[in-house]
Amino acid sequence: MSFFRNNLFIVTNNHRLRVIVQQKTHPQEIPVIDVGPLRDHTPSDTRAAAVSQLGQTLETVGFAYLSGHGIPAELVDGLRETAIRFHDLPEITKNGIRINTAHRGFIPYSSSTLKTSTVDNVSKPNLSDSLMIMHELSEMELRERAGQPLQGRNQWPADVPELREMALRYMTELSRLGRDITIALAEALGLLPTWFLPHFDCPTLFLRLLHYPEQERDSQHGIGAAPHTDYGFITILAQDDSGGLEVRSKDGTWIAAPPIPDTFVMNVGDILSRWSNGRFASTPHRVINRSGRRRFSQPFFFDPSMQSVIECPSSLLHAGDTPLHPPVCWGDYLMERLNRNYTYRQADGK
Ligand SMILES: O=C(O)CCC(=O)C(=O)O
Numbered sequence: 001m002s003f004f005r006n007n008l009f010i011v012t013n014n015h016r017l018r019v020i021v022q023q024k025t026h027p028q029e030i031p032v033i034d035v036g037p038l039r040d041h042t043p044s045d046t047r048a049a050a051v052s053q054l055g056q057t058l059e060t061v062g063f064a065y066l067s068g069h070g071i072p073a074e075l076v077d078g079l080r081e082t083a084i085r086f087h088d089l090p091e092i093t094k095n096g097i098r099i100n101t102a103h104r105g106f107i108p109y110s111s112s113t114l115k116t117s118t119v120d121n122v123s124k125p126n127l128s129d130s131l132m133i134m135h136e137l138s139e140m141e142l143r144e145r146a147g148q149p150l151q152g153r154n155q156w157p158a159d160v161p162e163l164r165e166m167a168l169r170y171m172t173e174l175s176r177l178g179r180d181i182t183i184a185l186a187e188a189l190g191l192l193p194t195w196f197l198p199h200f201d202c203p204t205l206f207l208r209l210l211h212y213p214e215q216e217r218d219s220q221h222g223i224g225a226a227p228h229t230d231y232g233f234i235t236i237l238a239q240d241d242s243g244g245l246e247v248r249s250k251d252g253t254w255i256a257a258p259p260i261p262d263t264f265v266m267n268v269g270d271i272l273s274r275w276s277n278g279r280f281a282s283t284p285h286r287v288i289n290r291s292g293r294r295r296f297s298q299p300f301f302f303d304p305s306m307q308s309v310i311e312c313p314s315s316l317l318h319a320g321d322t323p324l325h326p327p328v329c330w331g332d333y334l335m336e337r338l339n340r341n342y343t344y345r346q347a348d349g350k
């Protein structure tokens with residue numbers, strides 16, 4: 001169908017149907033937004049313009065490239081190189097830090113399937129493996145939060161000791177960026193700039209160091225990441241130069257989101273979409289590694305505190321409207337999804 005929709009047909013004078021293939025490039029679809037002005041919180045015209053551009057893009061596309069973010073390239077590339085050293089370790093070593101019940105550690109192939117995907121009926125596992133790192137807790141926090149979901153120790157690989165410091169620095173820097181964006185999102189919604197902040201007192205952070213194996217370029221078998229939306233608030237992604245990330249546009253076509261140097265790809269997750277009563281779009285995306293080599297990416301998920309109750313602010317509703325969703329506790333919402341999508345959390349291991 002999309003072939004007929006996307007192309008122009010003309011009947012030539014010898015009655016042959018000629019197809020003028022219209023290369024569907026979408027140069028404007030995922031804009032690059034300079035978030036430099038968002039780092040300074042004092043009101044200014046440039047700040048207001050960046051807030052408005054971010055808001056409009058997230059309402060329509062749900063995805064944006066962020067430039068001017070101030071995160072050193074040396075840190076982004078350094079983390080990727082360190083992640084590659086981890087993925088190069090023997091399988092037996094990586095399996096020594098297999099994912100724990102606090103959702104931290106190595107996730108081998110075939111252990112995550114997006115069964116809760118609202119996009120596709122997905123049953124095949126994703127073709128990737130990864131190291132999952134979450135917010136790091138001090139000894140005191142570990143004691144205080146003992147027994148609570150997702151509050152445990154990260155599992156650091158002893159054979160790549162530099163990974164710990166690098167990943168923690170990366171999470172600190174990206175949390176700073178996440179916070180600046182959170183303030184801007186409140187402003188874009190017409191709320192007080194600080195409106196979301198109390199919900200991020202103990203943010204739920206995920207840094208996933210993903211590796212997609214080499215696949216034949218035109219392989220029909222296996223997809224790196226099946227079409228899905230992210231569960232949470234916002235995702236800030238760095239990817240290597242392989243390409244392969246695709247975003248579903250409103251008309252159903254898949255558009256490429258290739259890497260652009262010195263930018264991150266940012267997208268809205270389901271809980272932000274829900275919080276904004278559907279105003280911000282949680283857009284489906286997928287990964288197909290057609291590069292003919294391994295692909296590495298590092299999504300950072302910036303999410304609320306586990307206890308946070310997500311309820312659409314009444315000022316976002318027009319008179320007489322009711323919210324699209326009832327209030328939900330973020331921690332409950334998240335655990336329901338993790339329990340269904342990760343085989344290691346299921347008693348039968350399936
Ligand atoms: O690897 C990528 O580029 C995207 C990964 C992704 O969509 C995810 O982990 O949710």
Ligand SMILES: [Fe+2]
Pocket residue numbers: 228229230235285
């Ligand atoms: Fe995703």
